[in-house]
Amino acid sequence: MRIVLGVTGGIAAYKSALLLRLMTEAGHQVDVVPTPAALNFVGQATWEALSGRPVRTDTFEAVDTVNHVRLGREAELVVVAPATADSLARAAVGLAPDLLGNVLLTATCPVLMVPAMHTEMWTHPATVANVELLRSRGITVLDPDSGRLTGQDTGPGRFPEPDRIWAQAQELVAGSPRPRLAASQRQTSPPAGDHAGPDAASHSEPHRGPEGGALAGRTVVVTAGGTREALDPVRYLGNRSSGKQGVAVAEAALAAGAHVLFIGGAMSVEPPAGAEMVRVESTQELHDAVMTHAPGADALVMAAAVADFRPAEYMDAKIKKAEDGSNPVIRLERTPDILAETVQARGAGRPMPGTIIGFGAETGDATASVLEFGRAKLARKGCEMLVVNQVGRDKVFGQDTTEVTMLFADGREPVAAAGDKTEVGVAIVTELAGLLGSPGRLDRMDQ
Numbered sequence: 001m002r003i004v005l006g007v008t009g010g011i012a013a014y015k016s017a018l019l020l021r022l023m024t025e026a027g028h029q030v031d032v033v034p035t036p037a038a039l040n041f042v043g044q045a046t047w048e049a050l051s052g053r054p055v056r057t058d059t060f061e062a063v064d065t066v067n068h069v070r071l072g073r074e075a076e077l078v079v080v081a082p083a084t085a086d087s088l089a090r091a092a093v094g095l096a097p098d099l100l101g102n103v104l105l106t107a108t109c110p111v112l113m114v115p116a117m118h119t120e121m122w123t124h125p126a127t128v129a130n131v132e133l134l135r136s137r138g139i140t141v142l143d144p145d146s147g148r149l150t151g152q153d154t155g156p157g158r159f160p161e162p163d164r165i166w167a168q169a170q171e172l173v174a175g176s177p178r179p180r181l182a183a184s185q186r187q188t189s190p191p192a193g194d195h196a197g198p199d200a201a202s203h204s205e206p207h208r209g210p211e212g213g214a215l216a217g218r219t220v221v222v223t224a225g226g227t228r229e230a231l232d233p234v235r236y237l238g239n240r241s242s243g244k245q246g247v248a249v250a251e252a253a254l255a256a257g258a259h260v261l262f263i264g265g266a267m268s269v270e271p272p273a274g275a276e277m278v279r280v281e282s283t284q285e286l287h288d289a290v291m292t293h294a295p296g297a298d299a300l301v302m303a304a305a306v307a308d309f310r311p312a313e314y315m316d317a318k319i320k321k322a323e324d325g326s327n328p329v330i331r332l333e334r335t336p337d338i339l340a341e342t343v344q345a346r347g348a349g350r351p352m353p354g355t356i357i358g359f360g361a362e363t364g365d366a367t368a369s370v371l372e373f374g375r376a377k378l379a380r381k382g383c384e385m386l387v388v389n390q391v392g393r394d395k396v397f398g399q400d401t402t403e404v405t406m407l408f409a410d411g412r413e414p415v416a417a418a419g420d421k422t423e424v425g426v427a428i429v430t431e432l433a434g435l436l437g438s439p440g441r442l443d444r445m446d447q
């Protein structure tokens with residue numbers, strides 16, 4: 001996601017450096033826009049080094065890129081932290097003496113302002129009125145913490161801890177009815193035409209599910225379909241995944257009231273109507289999309305059939321038949337294990353969903369059964385649940401019916417489900433709701 005981090009001139013600016021790190025470590029692209037006064041506290045070089053991006057404060061820098069309008073328009077989230085009493089007043093009036101003011105006037109995405117100031121300033125009727133006005137316009141203004149302030153004084157006005165701000169920001173994005181993805185990626189299904197490859201159109205507002213559903217208020221990221229690894233401009237290594245099971249899971253989650261972000265690879269079925277869509281082709285694109293969107297979600301369901309290997313070299317020109325009749329040799333390399341990486345990132349303290357579900361396609365062999373392989377895979381991946389199914393050339397891939405066994409990391413009994421993929425999708429979402437500790441019941445689903 002593209003984030004603008006506005007920093008205004010308060011001592012808490014140094015704490016925003018930690019906030020910036022939380023954002024970049026979660027894989028987001030962050031443009032820091034300090035006000036000129038903010039640079040008295042933390043300098044431009046620090047922001048550039050931490051964000052890895054150029055940092056500007058003035059409207060008249062980088063004019064050729066129409067920076068003052070572009071940054072706000074392209075942002076998917078704007079966080080102003082710390083927001084001083086003065087910056088709240090300017091935002092309330094709509095003043096734009098600097099680049100941050102322009103960003104706030106052009107942004108259409110969720111905006112979070114994080115005030116930090118002395119108690120007298122926070123409780124002053126002018127600030128109270130400005131905050132009220134900003135909130136009435138849909139801007140989220142956090143209440144500051146109470147506690148020790150910069151001088152000897154204590155009281156409300158303290159800058160909240162960066163991880164609380166980041167959690168609030170992610171909640172704001174997850175709950176936002178506005179489009180949340182970059183224009184280049186955004187699409188709300190149903191799309192038209194070919195189901196493989198990136199698409200850019202946006203048709204309608206994302207679906208809001210039934211309010212009493214078991215997953216109401218939850219955001220679920222579902223990956224589905226197969227990846228394609230390019231060999232040359234016309235050929236790829238792919239797999240037989242139809243995307244049916246992932247679509248069924250997404251539809252069951254939507255019916256249970258979840259906000260669903262659907263990351264779809266190559267599929268032979270329609271994507272789920274009402275989900276927020278991201279189209280991908282390669283494992284790397286899928287990896288990047290998951291790392292961008294999973295941190296703000298409650299659950300991740302990795303139903304995509306991801307290539308374990310890809311060609312080590314990509315040929316810029318089509319591979320031709322050799323004159324001497326020799327055959328080309330294709331060397332493969334491992335792809336990143338996306339599922340395992342999300343679990344590891346969570347273990348390292350980075351924001352990731354508390355419930356991660358993997359799929360295991362197994363054939364079994366002379367040494368171990370399908371379920372034994374499944375248990376080993378659940379342990380290897382470290383996720384909360386693994387949906388194991390038996391595959392063969394005509395089994396599962398592309399079929400309407402399937403038989404799965406759901407294995408759980410917390411030791412609860414395995415749950416079997418069989419039937420068409422829609423029914424199995426509901427069974428998977430029932431277990432997902434159970435793992436999320438949802439108080440709702442799935443039989444309230446509007447199917």
Ligand code: CTP
Nearest residue numbers: 302304306307335336337338339358359360361
């Ligand atoms: N997966 C992933 N990234 C990969 C490969 C797989 O995230 N590079 C995910 C799949 O989406 C699925 C789960 O991992 O949820 C299991 O994938 P699978 O390929 O069956 O498992 P592997 O651990 O690769 O084991 P195997 O040796 O059986 O292929």
